[in-house]
């Protein structure tokens with residue numbers, strides 16, 4: 001069976017780390033067909049559109065998409081791409097690796113971020129010279145769908161349950177609905193949950209990340225708190241993510257285009273290669289996913305390393321080492 | 327001149343740390359008249375109201391209010407109290423003290439949090455069995471008022487400028503308005519600013535808090551990011567805050583009621599006493615404010631210390647030591 005994979009490098013270091021991840025995928029005994037497409041600042045400057053229709057259509061029809069990063073147009077690219085794969089959950093592991101300087105080396109979390117609504121639903125109005133509004137949307141159906149995914153996720157992972165993060169003491173109706181819907185589903189599945197307010201979570205995860213494991217959040221909370229966890233593990237350079245839909249999915253590093261080092265060939269490909277590991281696992285190749293992960297971990301620990309981790313290796317060197325270790 | 331101070335201990339350790347701070351205030355050569363009032367879970371259980379009208383009226387007429395903490399009713403108490411003093415900015419310093427174990431000992435930040443709107447404006451609707459909405463409000467006037475305060479604040483503090491945090495790449499109209507209004511005012515004042523996305527701020531402040539100083543945020547961003555900073559300095563036990571209005575103000579520790587230790591007489595009074603320092607500075611007594619701060623810092627470094635900081639002193643011991651050092 002051939003798997004059609006859309007490959008969208010985007011801008012900046014996206015152009016360096018995405019081919020690195022493709023190289024790793026090509027080294028596996030899996031039948032992939034890669035279809036490359038453009039998105040981001042460069043194509044916007046050329047054509048006026050950050051996300052050309054062909055690119056959207058490709059993501060909407062491929063079995064899976066690998067995306068790099070986009071610059072100033074990031075929101076115009078990634079939000080519609082998440083929609084293209086009908087992604088309802090953004091899976092964001094934040095793991096501290098041995099050999100990498102981390103603020104909190106014991107961090108090992110997975111965020112399951114609602115990926116369709118909240119403030120991202122984006123109904124905004126300029127009501128007057130003074131007043132602007134945004135309508136934040138929370139639905140029972142999206143909250144339940146996320147919770148069902150979370151229940152399966154913790155069961156697969158043999159986790160004890162999950163933590164629900166919300167701000168229902170202030171957003172009583174919307175986050176109250178989110179919290180209650182998630183708790184209801186967990187009850188039906190017999191999965192244990194606890195709940196923490198979003199602000200309290202921010203404090204507690206710094207003080208002791210070990211007390212959390214799987215964390216289920218509304219959209220913006222997931223965005224901010226997973227980036228906080230990225231800080232705890234030592235930077236965005238290591239965080240992969242998966243945007244999962246019912247039929248297809250999109251995989252991307254959490255980092256951006258890193259304009260300061262773009263073009264120098266020294267970008268750390270780890271986050272994108274780990275995203276590729278999530279991609280192959282999504283397609284059902286658990287062993288291959290585990291093999292990539294192990295090869296990345298060994299390379300993080302034993303080198304070669306890119307400059308962001310204190311080494312002087314190139315993206316190519318690191319990728320070659322990972323491929324060697326597969 | 328007599329200063330009328332409303333004192334609202336609230337629940338849990340609020341009942342222990344608020345009298346401690348009053349003791350410190352009484353040790354100063356300032357003419358205070360204290361007026362105590364009730365709020366929180368206990369009075370709600372008794373009377374059905376978490377914030378009795380007398381308490382609201384007292385805060386709305388006193389020169390300044392000192393508030394402890396409230397339990398499950400926290401939002402029903404603190405949000406109306408902030409309104410009672412017409413507070414448009416929540417000032418939240420997050421400083422790591424020598425002698426206190428901190429995740430990031432170099433943390434020294436002040437958050438200036440918009441205190442009236444954003445998601446806290448709280449227009450929520452249950453539109454259907456599936457859909458709930460919340461209207462997030464951002465106004466030009468509140469954004470400008472906050473920015474004017476921020477400009478005066480950094481000028482007084484001799485700071486280089488401030489950082490504006492927002493999520494205008496997603497909330498283009500509302501946070502775009504916030505960002506632009508704040509930047510305009512800063513321009514008029516000749517104050518330098520830079521801007522960081524809310525999620526990127528969460529990562530960067532963990533990796534290197536030293537790169538930030540004064541941080542200006544919308545309401546929920548300020549809530550979450552200041553609690554994140556609390557994690558970096560080693561917990562909520564040390565963070566004071568001021569809710570400033572045009573005529574009056576309310577001071578409170580950032581921590582809650584700590585039900586696990588409430589009633590044992592071992593709560594750390596530092597955050598509330600530091601809030602009292604902000605109170606006397608607000609009333610114009612800069613020397614006395616500095617004296618309190620110094621006495622607290624010396625006590626944090628040399629002891630006695632409460633159990634949360636590894637000591638075995640009581641709230642009373644610590645308060646007595648601080649008063650002695652004034």
Ligand SMILES: CC(C)[C@H](C(=O)O)[C@@H](O)C(=O)O
Pocket residue numbers: 074075078079223495496525
């Ligand atoms: C670029 C931006 C729209 C996006 C988001 O807010 O989701 C990014 O921060 C992310 O987390 O992938």
Ligand SMILES: CC(C)[C@H](C(=O)O)[C@@H](O)C(=O)O
Pocket residue numbers: 169170199400401404405549
């Ligand atoms: C209790 C709650 C409503 C409050 C807030 O969200 O502002 C608290 O978290 C705070 O920061 O003082």
